[in-house]
Amino acid sequence: DVKVTQSSRYLVKRTGEKVFLECVQDMDHENMFWYRQDPGLGLRLIYFSYDVKMKEKGDIPEGYSVSREKKERFSLILESASTNQTSMYLCASWGGQGGNQPQHFGDGTRLSIL
Amino acid sequence: AQKVTQAQTEISVVEKEDVTLDCVYETRDTTYYLFWYKQPPSGELVFLIRRNSFDEQNEISGRYSWNFQKSTSSFNFTITASQVVDSAVYFCALSRTSGTYKYIFGTGTRLKVLA
Numbered sequence: 001d002v003k004v005t006q007s008s009r010y011l012v013k014r015t016g017e018k019v020f021l022e023c024v025q026d027m028d029h030e031n032m033f034w035y036r037q038d039p040g041l042g043l044r045l046i047y048f049s050y051d052v053k054m055k056e057k058g059d060i061p062e063g064y065s066v067s068r069e070k071k072e073r074f075s076l077i078l079e080s081a082s083t084n085q086t087s088m089y090l091c092a093s094w095g096g097q098g099g100n101q102p103q104h105f106g107d108g109t110r111l112s113i114l
Numbered sequence: 115a116q117k118v119t120q121a122q123t124e125i126s127v128v129e130k131e132d133v134t135l136d137c138v139y140e141t142r143d144t145t146y147y148l149f150w151y152k153q154p155p156s157g158e159l160v161f162l163i164r165r166n167s168f169d170e171q172n173e174i175s176g177r178y179s180w181n182f183q184k185s186t187s188s189f190n191f192t193i194t195a196s197q198v199v200d201s202a203v204y205f206c207a208l209s210r211t212s213g214t215y216k217y218i219f220g221t222g223t224r225l226k227v228l229a
Contacts, residue, residue, distance in 0.1 A: 009157070033216075040123070042205065042221040058216070090159065102149060103217060105159035 002027045004093050004106040012112045019078040021109050023091030030095060032074035033103065034058075034066065037088040049074055081113045116141045118208050120220035127196050128228050135191040135223045137206030143167075148182065148189045149207040149217070159205065165189060166211070196227045 007022035025032065031050050035043040035058075045058030049068040063085060067075040074093075078085055088110050092103040117140040127133045139148065150162040163173060165182050173180045177194045193200055203224045207217040 035219075040221055042120075043217075043219040045216055048216065088157070092159075102161040102164055104161070105151075108157040110157075 002029070002093065002095075002104040004091055004104050006089075006091050006106040006109050008109050009107060010110050010112075012114060013078075013081050014114050015081060015083060017078075017081050019081050019111070019113075021076040021078075021089055021091075021111070023074045023076070023093075023106055024072050025074075025093035025104070026072065027093065027095055027104075028071065029093040029104075030071070031093065032068065033092040033094070034064075034074065034076045035090045035092065036060070037090055037108070043090065046076065083113050085111065086113045087111060116143075116208055116210075116218045118206050118218050118220035120204075120206055120223050122223045123221070124224040124226070126226040126228060129198060130195050132192060132194050133196050133225065133227075135193075135204050135206075135225065137189045137191065137220060139187050139189065139206070139208045141187075141208060141210075143210055145211040147209045147211060149209070150180065150189075150191050151205045151207065153203040153205065153222070155202070162191075193225075196225075198227050198229050201225060201227045 003026045005024045013019050033048040034046045037043050044060050047066040049055045055066050065077045088108050090108045091106045094103045119138045146167045148165045151159045153159050179192045181190045203222045205222045206220040209217050
């Protein structure tokens, strides 16, 4: 089974801090994704990466950046955390061809910005 | 533009009742994939099913069944004889068959199964 591991289940940070959320997958997948989940809005794509050092903006990239230095690790960075970034963050990986394989998700990180 | 609508925000049923979760999608693509995921209280999204646009056969897996109707752009999910363990948020998602394979998620339906 694919294992996607997010470094923290719960995280509390202060406004203005630089925050790192880490995600590691163990299946040598090329594609990795970061989503945020908010009540009534579902999951929205922040950034994704289709290869090492390659990244593309998703639907809501403002206030975030990402890093993919190694294939198995995809980091989400909040450059200067703000209270409106309090949310559930989900990482996913995908290694299929033609879109017919499902994305595999981590357990999520509940981030609170005070 | 692609869009997925899950109009039911929250559903409550009593254990052993059947329940159907609705999913309506919009896409201009002629080929696409549809997915259902379950998110239990623990938080992780668990993959349930994938359906491609060429295959309109209904699918049954134990107490779960899925009804895909291209004519109405719907991909509904039915749980038969619901159990408390079915309590979760369920997401429907749409993806393309080429390009970046981004998922478009619906807003989810919270299902509460009461004992």
